[in-house]
Amino acid sequence: MAGDRRAGGNQREIFHAQNCSLYIEEGETVKVLLVRPKPHRETIGLQHVMICEPLELEYLVSNIPDFIKKSIDIKIVDMILEKISYESVLLKEKPDFILFTGYITHVGIIKKLAEQAKGLLPEISTGAGGVHAEVVPKDFKCEYIDFVFDRNGIDGFNEALKALLEGKSKSDIREMLKESGPKKYSFSYKHPAREAVSQYRKYYYYMFHKPCALIKTSFGCPYNCQFCFCREITDGKYFARDVEDVIDELEAIKEEEIYIVDDDFLYDADRIGDFIAAIKERNIRKKFLVYGRADFIVENESLLKEFKDCGLQAVIVGIESIRSKDLHDYHKGTTKQVNEKCIGILKSMDIELYATLIIPLDFSKKDFRELTAWLKALEVRFVNLQPLTPLPGTDIFDMYLPELLIRCEDYHLWDMAHVALKPKHMSISEFYLQLLASYYKVIMRPRHVAALIKKYGIKANIKMLIGSSFVSWQYLQKIWRGK
Template sequence: MGSNGKLKFLFVQPDLHRHYIPFLPKYESLHALICEAVARDFLESSLVFDRRFDTDENLIRVLKNFEPDIVGFTAHTAGEIFNVRRLIRLVKRTFPSAMTVVGGQHATLLPEDYFDSGVDIICVGPGEETFREVAEVLANGKDLSGVKGIIWKDGNEYVINPPRPISTGFIHWPPFDRTIIPRKYRRHYMWVFEAKPNVYTISTSGCPYRCKFCSLWVTQRGTYRRRKPAEIVEDIAAQPQPYVHLTDDNTFHNEDFALELYELLKKRGIKKKILAYARTDTIIKRTYLLEKWREVGLGGLVVGMEAVTDQNLDAINKKTDVNTNIEAHRILEELGLENWAHFIMMPEFKKEDFDLVWDFIDKNNVIYPIFVPLTPMPGTPFFFEAKENDQLAVFDYGFYNLEYMVMKTVIPKIEWYRYLQELYLKTCSFETLLRRSKCKSFHVLPAVGRALRFSWAVKRIWPHLLEQVAIEEKYRYEDIEHLLPPSLRRDYKPDKYYNAPRVSDMLERYKSTDNWDPQLGDVRRLPVKTYPDFDEIVDKQSYSACKIKESSKMEKTI
């Protein structure tokens, strides 16, 4: 601890396991910036270590030189949890006195998967206020029993504190201090398809919609909160980067909010290329707003089109239809705005379904499509439904990262993947780009950048897809269930308060949770348990040798 009684805070941005993800997303760690900002009053100094662009050896050096009091981690998707656990163990071996804190999506919805001897505190989010209070308590030398929204280790048990209720409304974060991120990392943060330096920020949190596939509204307990527009503008204005990525889903949902944000950006004379997100129905309702935002640099939107049939849109509870998708794309094309249209690839797809997606894209001249396999994100109602109905095909959380089809498919999985890759290659071909080049929304750098990037990625990820299929074929659930994280076992029931998707459900479940100890007051206790990482499981069963043989055999068949 610093000489003034304040804490030294190290935030570790975990790497994504290259065993599963052959290429890295290049965004800066907003979680680190938010944590430092909200807890600044109790911090003497802060530092970010971005493991995506660094090494374990350098982390050890940083731990020894910086001597942190508290080390924070985040895991947005389940695919990061193994690396987070590995890095936490490294921290504890190197600097045992540091308190380790884990937050993020997986820690919020399935904290028991982090019940490990190296994990001291788990933040059950949203965790901004919670982390501030954790820092305050630790700085003042008090115990953690009164901090709502955390699970903390007490000897050989984890103490589950009461939940921290949140409500829809405005959120306030102090200005972000990006000097805590070493310069050597900052050169990596860019909009990958144009290779331009990017500033990442957020305008809203949560979502008022309830799409079946989405984890955002579940993690935020069904709330929708907005930052004050003046704070967002200050964040954008303070950075020199020419590109801005608003990373949340609902900048344009609230009309007054989006209009005020536009007016402040215009008043400050800010005109950077802005990439934001929007639903198709929002594009139609708020067309005049998009026209205004073009004046301050809006260049493109990430759009959740999701499907090309009304049947599939209904199946995922999107609350839109195909005609809305078509009209939204027409509006964006007329405005010259890039439509980074996302489409969900369903497990029941056959060749004719992939052909339908291509026909829609080709007919409507969609230049920047992204295809995402339908993934039951761990901890969501959809995940528990898929697990209960025996729809999951692979039980290695490393593959739950939106790049793999982890559900059982109607056609052979390897055939399903081949059709998906063919779809990508069609959209990236020179012939396709040439036909699209006359469109108003065709911009050479992102269009060609996307084509080159995905043409490369399709080839790079193929061995990983083969490996996933080999794992599905080799491992029976019954044989490995006892080695899996708690949430993947049959006896795990989503009856804890932190599994609840809404605030009201969360509070109701907490009141009725078992494992109550009246002598301890309003807390629950669960034992500390450890389980092996999947890499350790497969190594013990000589999978490494087997996977090469299986992958080679399958590669010859395609």
């Protein structure tokens, strides 16, 4: 236990057999670390232009029952921002239980961090959770990870904590977690403990939104896009929190910039109307970034205008493609014409559009030219071009399994930026080059740069330029290597 290892303490030494857990006496505490890992250096990701708070870990902290809380000392460590090394963190904190969270790109890193923890602190208990653990839990199974929280993470974490405090064996706890019941499709938990990351909060941002706080108001997605990982997390179910509860949480957030991280916030027009009415009633003044579909925006233009007047600043829209065949194959349910009208509506209201597109591997140079010309003609300023990536756990993974260029165990490459399937009309290097060229032709037009400087200032634009340059450098390395 953490207390037993501190110099000058009178507490007894605790014996830890290979398969034993903790046992504590009255007045002793167990040290728990919740760790968000830093991405692998080969991962091409948005971490260069955004670092958001670890909301899932904040929820764990706030929802620990009081009878457990009095017996533990818990801390969140964000290794993306932490100034000391992971090894130094372990030696300084000497945790009894360490839990990691991450996406598919973090799986390999989490295994290594767990191994390192076991090497330095042989008696430590380790766990892994997060969205990938809920969809593909087998990826985390290894000798260095004791517990994988594959459903109802908050409840499972509390069950594991209670069992550890009671001295139950790790094998018994694993069995208990297996038998903990079906996945929940509701959300009734205390608001996240944002103060648990108070030392990091000023560094959390998304693009030009800084400092930025996260809030989640619904879970899952009601649509059936074939490529989407989000719907797999809730087995295709969609459920939303009560609007009044969301407003209570929103009112307590100190940051002005709010990123609503629902998989699709712009879904239920009545709910959005209630949300806007509640903001007005309580005189809440925030700036919002949300996810939304193009067809919702087109069908609810007046509602978007009302939301704009209450703080809506930007919308991330999955445009996905300008080719009808792609939209059909993706089961997207929209059209090129709907996308064009959506872009026009957002532009007319001065709502920033962050457009995302999936580039299929049969794209030719002509397709890239047509896409670039289309984006430029519609005055799109921000675009994320992602090679089609059949993520493990999605409907399309098995379909493309024989064609994969990336090994399943090369987790750090599953970032939706690496080319996972062989291009049909060009080399891999050429495909990366076309992606990069299209990106810069769209975002680096002098007129757009001048408008962004006017809107966000020189300092913020320099920061974004530096961040995007890191991503470009990663792509250039892929081009030079030819893989």
